[in-house]
Amino acid sequence: MAADPQITEERLNAIRDEAARTGKVQHGGIVPADSPFPKSALEMSYHGNPVLKPPTWTWQVPLYFFVGGVAGVSALMALVGHVTGNSALVRAELLVGLVGGAISAPLLIADLGRPGRFLNMLRVFKPRSAMSLGAWTLSGFSAAVGLAVICHELLRAGYGHEFLLAVEWFAEFLAAFTGLILASYTSVLLGVTAIPVWSENRRLIPAVFLTGALGSAAAVLEFLGFLIPATQLIGLVASTTEIVIAILIEVRDRYADRPLREGIAGWLTRAGAILAGPVSLLLRIYGVHSTGARYCAALCFIAGALIARYAWIAAGRASARDPQALFQIQRRDRNTTSAI
Amino acid sequence: MAVSAFLTDATLCIGCKACEVACKEWNHVPADGFTFTGNSYDNTNALGASTWRHVMFLEQPSSLGAQITGTDDPFRWQFLSDVCKHCQKAGCLEACPTGAIIRTELETVYVQPDVCNGCGYCVVSCPFGVVDKNHEVGTAFKCTFCYDRQREGLMPACAKACPTQSIQFGEINDLRKRAHVRVQELHERGYSDAQIYDPQKTSVEGTHAMFVILGEPETYNFPPAPEVPTVHMKSAWTAAIISALAVVLVVCVSFAL
Amino acid sequence: MPGLGTTFGRGGATTALPDLMNADAILIMGSNMAENHPVGFQWVMEAKERGARIIHVDPRFSRTSAVSDIWAPLRAGSDIVFLGGLVNFVIENSKEFREYVVNYTNAPIIISEDFEDTDDLDGLFSGWDPERRSYNPQTWAYAHCGTFDSAEQEYVDGGHAKESGRLTVPDLTSCERDDTLQHPGCVYQILKRHFARYTPEMVETACGVPRKLFLKIAETFCSASGPEKTAAMCYALGWTQHSDGVQIIRTAAILQLLLGNIGRPGGGIMALRGHASIQGSTDIPTLYDILPGYLPMPKLGVNSKDLATYYSKHQDKTGLWWNIDKYMVSLLKAYYGESATKENDWGYGWLPRVTGDHSHQGYFLDMMDGKVEGLFVMGQNPAVAGPNSRFERKALSKLKWLVVRDLVELESASFWYDSPEIGRGELRTEEIGTEVFFLPAAGHAEKEGCFTNTQRLIQWHQKAVDPPGDARSEPWFVYHLGRRLKQRARDDSRPRNAGLNALTWDYSLEGKNHDPSVEEVLQEINGRFLPDCTLVSGYSDLKADGSTVCGCWIYSGIFPAPGQNRANDRKARDFYGHGWAFSWPSDRRVLYNRASARPDGQPWSERKKLVWWDDVQKKWTGLDVPDFTATKPPDYTPPKGAEGDAALAGNRPFILHPDGLGWIWAPVGLADGPLPTHYEPLESPVRNPLYGQQTNPAAMPEQRPGNQYANSPDDRFPYVMTTYRLTEHHTSGAMSRTLSHLAELQPDPFCEISRELAAERGIRNGDWVTITSMRGIIEARALVTSRIQSLDVCGKRVHQVGVPYHWGYRGLVKGDIANDLIAISEEPNVRISEKKVILCNLVAGRRARGKEALEQMEAQIWGPRTAGHSPVGSASEGKSWR
Numbered sequence A: 001m002a003a004d005p006q007i008t009e010e011r012l013n014a015i016r017d018e019a020a021r022t023g024k025v026q027h028g029g030i031v032p033a034d035s036p037f038p039k040s041a042l043e044m045s046y047h048g049n050p051v052l053k054p055p056t057w058t059w060q061v062p063l064y065f066f067v068g069g070v071a072g073v074s075a076l077m078a079l080v081g082h083v084t085g086n087s088a089l090v091r092a093e094l095l096v097g098l099v100g101g102a103i104s105a106p107l108l109i110a111d112l113g114r115p116g117r118f119l120n121m122l123r124v125f126k127p128r129s130a131m132s133l134g135a136w137t138l139s140g141f142s143a144a145v146g147l148a149v150i151c152h153e154l155l156r157a158g159y160g161h162e163f164l165l166a167v168e169w170f171a172e173f174l175a176a177f178t179g180l181i182l183a184s185y186t187s188v189l190l191g192v193t194a195i196p197v198w199s200e201n202r203r204l205i206p207a208v209f210l211t212g213a214l215g216s217a218a219a220v221l222e223f224l225g226f227l228i229p230a231t232q233l234i235g236l237v238a239s240t241t242e243i244v245i246a247i248l249i250e251v252r253d254r255y256a257d258r259p260l261r262e263g264i265a266g267w268l269t270r271a272g273a274i275l276a277g278p279v280s281l282l283l284r285i286y287g288v289h290s291t292g293a294r295y296c297a298a299l300c301f302i303a304g305a306l307i308a309r310y311a312w313i314a315a316g317r318a319s320a321r322d323p324q325a326l327f328q329i330q331r332r333d334r335n336t337t338s339a340i
Numbered sequence B: 001m002a003v004s005a006f007l008t009d010a011t012l013c014i015g016c017k018a019c020e021v022a023c024k025e026w027n028h029v030p031a032d033g034f035t036f037t038g039n040s041y042d043n044t045n046a047l048g049a050s051t052w053r054h055v056m057f058l059e060q061p062s063s064l065g066a067q068i069t070g071t072d073d074p075f076r077w078q079f080l081s082d083v084c085k086h087c088q089k090a091g092c093l094e095a096c097p098t099g100a101i102i103r104t105e106l107e108t109v110y111v112q113p114d115v116c117n118g119c120g121y122c123v124v125s126c127p128f129g130v131v132d133k134n135h136e137v138g139t140a141f142k143c144t145f146c147y148d149r150q151r152e153g154l155m156p157a158c159a160k161a162c163p164t165q166s167i168q169f170g171e172i173n174d175l176r177k178r179a180h181v182r183v184q185e186l187h188e189r190g191y192s193d194a195q196i197y198d199p200q201k202t203s204v205e206g207t208h209a210m211f212v213i214l215g216e217p218e219t220y221n222f223p224p225a226p227e228v229p230t231v232h233m234k235s236a237w238t239a240a241i242i243s244a245l246a247v248v249l250v251v252c253v254s255f256a257l
Numbered sequence C: 001m002p003g004l005g006t007t008f009g010r011g012g013a014t015t016a017l018p019d020l021m022n023a024d025a026i027l028i029m030g031s032n033m034a035e036n037h038p039v040g041f042q043w044v045m046e047a048k049e050r051g052a053r054i055i056h057v058d059p060r061f062s063r064t065s066a067v068s069d070i071w072a073p074l075r076a077g078s079d080i081v082f083l084g085g086l087v088n089f090v091i092e093n094s095k096e097f098r099e100y101v102v103n104y105t106n107a108p109i110i111i112s113e114d115f116e117d118t119d120d121l122d123g124l125f126s127g128w129d130p131e132r133r134s135y136n137p138q139t140w141a142y143a144h145c146g147t148f149d150s151a152e153q154e155y156v157d158g159g160h161a162k163e164s165g166r167l168t169v170p171d172l173t174s175c176e177r178d179d180t181l182q183h184p185g186c187v188y189q190i191l192k193r194h195f196a197r198y199t200p201e202m203v204e205t206a207c208g209v210p211r212k213l214f215l216k217i218a219e220t221f222c223s224a225s226g227p228e229k230t231a232a233m234c235y236a237l238g239w240t241q242h243s244d245g246v247q248i249i250r251t252a253a254i255l256q257l258l259l260g261n262i263g264r265p266g267g268g269i270m271a272l273r274g275h276a277s278i279q280g281s282t283d284i285p286t287l288y289d290i291l292p293g294y295l296p297m298p299k300l301g302v303n304s305k306d307l308a309t310y311y312s313k314h315q316d317k318t319g320l321w322w323n324i325d326k327y328m329v330s331l332l333k334a335y336y337g338e339s340a341t342k343e344n345d346w347g348y349g350w351l352p353r354v355t356g357d358h359s360h361q362g363y364f365l366d367m368m369d370g371k372v373e374g375l376f377v378m379g380q381n382p383a384v385a386g387p388n389s390r391f392e393r394k395a396l397s398k399l400k401w402l403v404v405r406d407l408v409e410l411e412s413a414s415f416w417y418d419s420p421e422i423g424r425g426e427l428r429t430e431e432i433g434t435e436v437f438f439l440p441a442a443g444h445a446e447k448e449g450c451f452t453n454t455q456r457l458i459q460w461h462q463k464a465v466d467p468p469g470d471a472r473s474e475p476w477f478v479y480h481l482g483r484r485l486k487q488r489a490r491d492d493s494r495p496r497n498a499g500l501n502a503l504t505w506d507y508s509l510e511g512k513n514h515d516p517s518v519e520e521v522l523q524e525i526n527g528r529f530l531p532d533c534t535l536v537s538g539y540s541d542l543k544a545d546g547s548t549v550c551g552c553w554i555y556s557g558i559f560p561a562p563g564q565n566r567a568n569d570r571k572a573r574d575f576y577g578h579g580w581a582f583s584w585p586s587d588r589r590v591l592y593n594r595a596s597a598r599p600d601g602q603p604w605s606e607r608k609k610l611v612w613w614d615d616v617q618k619k620w621t622g623l624d625v626p627d628f629t630a631t632k633p634p635d636y637t638p639p640k641g642a643e644g645d646a647a648l649a650g651n652r653p654f655i656l657h658p659d660g661l662g663w664i665w666a667p668v669g670l671a672d673g674p675l676p677t678h679y680e681p682l683e684s685p686v687r688n689p690l691y692g693q694q695t696n697p698a699a700m701p702e703q704r705p706g707n708q709y710a711n712s713p714d715d716r717f718p719y720v721m722t723t724y725r726l727t728e729h730h731t732s733g734a735m736s737r738t739l740s741h742l743a744e745l746q747p748d749p750f751c752e753i754s755r756e757l758a759a760e761r762g763i764r765n766g767d768w769v770t771i772t773s774m775r776g777i778i779e780a781r782a783l784v785t786s787r788i789q790s791l792d793v794c795g796k797r798v799h800q801v802g803v804p805y806h807w808g809y810r811g812l813v814k815g816d817i818a819n820d821l822i823a824i825s826e827e828p829n830v831r832i833s834e835k836k837v838i839l840c841n842l843v844a845g846r847r848a849r850g851k852e853a854l855e856q857m858e859a860q861i862w863g864p865r866t867a868g869h870s871p872v873g874s875a876s877e878g879k880s881w882r
């Protein structure tokens, strides 16, 4: 500022006070009633316009986040099932993985608009792009699960063979590994962006997404009839974690997290957390002996986790719209590193 | 080949929008809506898929150097033509899963429209909010730095149309020097708040579209310290791996019990 | 352009845009140059970078103000007070460039003792005839020598032509003058007394410009003038569109003469013209009262009898206008060829005569009265851009036929089915008898030809593509229409056809559309020798004996030899651009540049040299083509009885004037006074603080039903409204509202208001508001901004409302037409209408729709009927605005 910033600032504050008090400014007229009060340079942005672009993703994408997560963790469970020799579990989980993988691709394609466009992702392998890694992971995962299912079914149908078994082990291992990446890369995908609420929570979102995936995979398993202690235990752990995360978001009280606490996105976040967290947990604890309660808990968790995906995307949109979120973070960082 | 760059100077801009229109005309970029914003003379609002140059209009309660205005309080009206920064380290390019975004031989950042699949990841990865997806075409667009013109030895359309040399086009090091001289000169002429916007000390490592601005970058919606999102890659993956291991642990323990 | 024409001799910008770069200060006033001449504005920016001080005086803080060093907000319509204040400041503080003033202007000349000034007559000059509502300029003459030829008591009614009326100066040496400028009757002393009232305090009172700010501007501008420095001025419509517009420009011209800023590098007055070739269309006019090259049009009963009478009115004995016979005969030969002979007065009798007010406003008034049968509209959109467009649209419906040639079907061609009048039930399509012919026109890229730009530079443009479909160029249309008319008239020997039959109409046709050759037209404009048709090299070649033809003498030299189309030259040799196109006259870029040298022929200073006398070569040389007889030495004194240019001494730079001087005092040529004086606009929020005479007495408000005026002041219409353009659109918007890339930049009509007015009326930024005047009602969005300041004027808070006028009822973006609010009026010299100041009212909210909009407007004018308001305004029939 050309004039002494201090003086200008004082003057502006005086005007602001007067405007706030009386609704208008007398001398010469600075601000008519109801128009925005003059703000100091630091608070200002360009006409309050967003700096960043909001995500362009359609409704299919958060759904894909959810489905991919469930499928990925299911593959892990399939592997564990195989290790522990629970054949029924293996079969069920491989199927969940297979179906999940099969739904994922169309969901992504729906967002892209044309089937051929998915293939563009496979032109290059670019690990530093989470999106590229994700595309390859999804492809690898689908292939691995597919292979595992084929081997598993062949073996079950009596075509036993050493080699086939080895292949199944390999495919299951690969599916579990890629499954874990599939369930977690989406969190990195959000965390490694310019959107403040995502970027600031890049260490938290993996926990959110994986907890959701874990609990939902267990819940799906319960719906498939596996009302076993393992799923109950996983459910308890997942719901507890959800509660911890929700509390963290509420008490940290960071500016960048505002979309997670305010507005539609905030209420979505809370709704998701309440369903997957306390509601599900209490149902599990107080309905230990009731099958119905257990189904309810599973359903609540799935709903909660799904809502949470939409909530995070919505929070990203809101965050992109608020220039101050970005400026505050960068001013903070800049003051510590004195950038530019 | 020389490294192309822009130096856009707010103190030389007269807000004529010739650059904005020339860009659209040359590149056949469609109009994007007839809405009145009330934001001074700016009815465009921001860069986007169908706005690759955008002229900003800032009405501010401070003075322009030694300018005398017959207003009761300090006042100035500033203009600046914004454009894709063609970052040295570009968030969009890092993010692009298809390889659609490339660095050209001119060191500019270019979206190949036939390769882009519209995944939208560049959109959330640009720290300046520049690139956007055109929902009709379904793919991402931004300033091409007039790659086609430059290859034919022509100046970018926006720089060519600018009547006051507010948009200077040239070799990056030349322009960096010129920018410093200019800011020095402006300080001497009483524009004490003149500064260069070219975030070189952040992970963006400088831009190929530099600006001479007055006052704080925020007033132009320029991030004061932009970061390439991929600098957070490590911390994000670390968190993801820890979470994944926790999941593995929980699953194993649960099923083992 | 009589403002510049009467003062300097030629009605064109005195300088070239690149020359602004040499200025030490630039005063931009009455123009929003950065927005409306952005490309030319680069030279202002360049000057600023080189240290020049840029001053912008304008009711609004525009994009021009944004980059200026000083912005002063002034009340629209108060420019003469401001500029007069500057004149007063110069004289009071002896800031004038004395040597320049004494030698090159008529400041030392003694004026007739019969002259009485506005000070004595409360705002009128001597010679006012209230009956005829015009001046008899008898008393404005030079004393003793410069007798105004007024054998038959001539009244001035102004016009675009060279000064109508003749100043005969039998012997300049005998002209009474006082080089000490002390004689109370000399121009300088009269000027001093005349402007004595225009004090900084008066500027503060009348213009709302604080005294300190005014003095700062005065100091800045004056200190950038003198032998070592020069200052320039740029103006456009903010000065012209007033009921005293010509006198505003005169004030500026006087100021520049006092400061010695004319004819010198970085000085001058840059008249910024409008459309691409508006300068061209006054040079080779589309105006009703002049012929090409500013030759006056014959007027019925005044000068029309024969050429001898014409010459007796317009031929000066001394100066370049001595040659008017050569220019006139060559023009007539160009029109009528073989048929023009000495015996038939070169066909002078065939020229049409001016019989009345045939200006734009004049013929629309006649049209409303049913006196006009048909109209060609080519490249114009009066339904949107005409003054009182509501009135004009209704007038169009009274025509029998209307031909519109344009690129798009614009409002003027579609008024009969989609104008607001149809929607409001004022006009009914079934009842409109006008037969409308819409013909597609070729755009400028679809035809070749030339533009004459704002600095008198004639530039050729090539055809890029063929026009689509049936679209044809203007030359094609006019040529073939003429051809068919001639065919019809061929066997019809009625006298009225004689001229048409005699007209030469024989350009060769080219291309698949049979376009007439425009190069041939340009050659005709340049001029030829007869009978062998070789090209002349300049206007000095022209003869009055019928041995030359020339379509426009000032353009002569543009095509000096076959293949040498100088408008098409594309290699600039120097900074002034010589070698790039052709600047009339004779490629001179800075007019009157003889004044850049001292009387002895040497530059005033090294820094400001332009043209000087080379004693070795015995001729004038320099950086520009000398605007002077090249071999006339500085010490040349005319022999007794010399005529024409030979009668002007070697130190007389203003060669078109009979005395070779710059006219601070205009003894002839203006309808509203020899010196400028401030009058209030026809509608004003205040009474004239300087004189009892409220408005320009010679201006014509054309008050009549549908074109009523508010009182001055008027409680019903408390605010001052001014209109202007935006960079994003072009004039009536027909060319910009139809293009998506422009339409999106400014989609809605808006008005700019101060924060104070917004608070007063409870309006927030972006809200819709309704604006009414005595003539119409419109709605617009409000931009509430510090860029408009409410002012203290004559002890009263005055709010100004700025309204761009680009919207209409067609195109990609639509909106109400600002000009529905404007009044038809006529400035007395050029008959321009006052579009820059009217009174209006402004209220929050959108206007009513359909018929109710009219009721809403009526209610504003008359008040709610029941309230028993006595109708003021129109009932007082033309008294209120005086």
Ligand SMILES: Nc1nc2c(c(=O)[nH]1)N[C@H]1C(S)=C(S)[C@@H](COP(=O)(O)OP(=O)(O)OC[C@H]3O[C@@H](n4cnc5c(=O)[nH]c(N)nc54)[C@H](O)[C@@H]3O)O[C@H]1N2
Residues within 6 Å of the ligand: C029, C030, C031, C032, C033, C035, C036, C037, C057, C058, C059, C060, C062, C075, C076, C077, C078, C079, C235, C236, C237, C238, C239, C272, C273, C274, C275, C722, C723, C724, C725, C726, C727, C728, C729, C730, C731, C732, C836, C837
């Ligand atoms: N982009 C663009 N350029 C154009 C045009 C266009 O439509 N669009 N039109 C062209 C044409 S046809 C013309 S004639 C020129 C006109 O060029 P300008 O004369 O520059 O045009 P305007 O915007 O009508 O008015 C100029 C300024 O006069 C101010 N003004 C109003 N009333 C007064 C007053 O009483 N005193 C003073 N001192 N100033 C006053 C207005 O606020 C405005 O800023 O522009 C040409 N250039």
Ligand SMILES: Nc1nc2c(c(=O)[nH]1)N[C@H]1C(S)=C(S)[C@@H](COP(=O)(O)OP(=O)(O)OC[C@H]3O[C@@H](n4cnc5c(=O)[nH]c(N)nc54)[C@H](O)[C@@H]3O)O[C@H]1N2
Residues within 6 Å of the ligand: C237, C241, C274, C275, C378, C379, C380, C381, C382, C385, C386, C387, C405, C406, C407, C408, C410, C441, C442, C443, C444, C474, C723, C724, C725, C730, C731, C732, C733, C734, C735, C805, C818, C819, C822, C835, C836
């Ligand atoms: N309130 C208010 N009113 C004003 C003014 C103001 O300042 N305030 N300014 C006044 C001024 S200075 C002007 S110049 C007028 C302008 O007013 P107009 O001249 O009535 O309006 P334009 O839109 O310029 O009209 C030009 C038309 O020519 C067409 N055209 C373009 N090229 C060609 C061609 O080659 N051939 C043909 N046949 N047509 C062509 C375009 O499509 C367009 O429709 O407005 C005046 N009205």
Ligand code: SF4
Residues within 6 Å of the ligand: B084, B085, B086, B087, B089, B090, B091, B092, B093, B109, B125, B126, B127, B128, B129, B130, B131, B142
């Ligand atoms: S500004 Fe954004 S779109 Fe442009 S190169 Fe940088 S990251 Fe990419």
Ligand code: SF4
Residues within 6 Å of the ligand: B092, B095, B096, B097, B098, B099, B100, B101, B111, B115, B116, B117, B118, B119, B120, B121, B122, B123, B133, B139, B140
């Ligand atoms: S939208 Fe296109 S350019 Fe952007 S990241 Fe995806 S593929 Fe690359």
Ligand code: SF4
Residues within 6 Å of the ligand: B022, B023, B024, B026, B027, B052, B053, B083, B142, B143, B144, B145, B146, B147, B156, B157, B158, B159
């Ligand atoms: S360089 Fe080309 S594409 Fe980029 S803004 Fe300028 S004109 Fe548009």
Ligand code: SF4
Residues within 6 Å of the ligand: B012, B013, B014, B015, B016, B017, B018, B019, B020, B055, B079, B080, B081, B161, B162, B163, B164, B165, B166, B167
């Ligand atoms: S063309 Fe130049 S002067 Fe005009 S708005 Fe663009 S940058 Fe500014």
Ligand code: SF4
Residues within 6 Å of the ligand: C036, C037, C038, C039, C040, C276
């Ligand atoms: S439109 Fe043409 S005349 Fe007007 S500023 Fe641009 S280049 Fe000059």
Ligand SMILES: [Mo]
Residues within 6 Å of the ligand: C273, C274, C275, C278
């Ligand atoms: Mo104009």
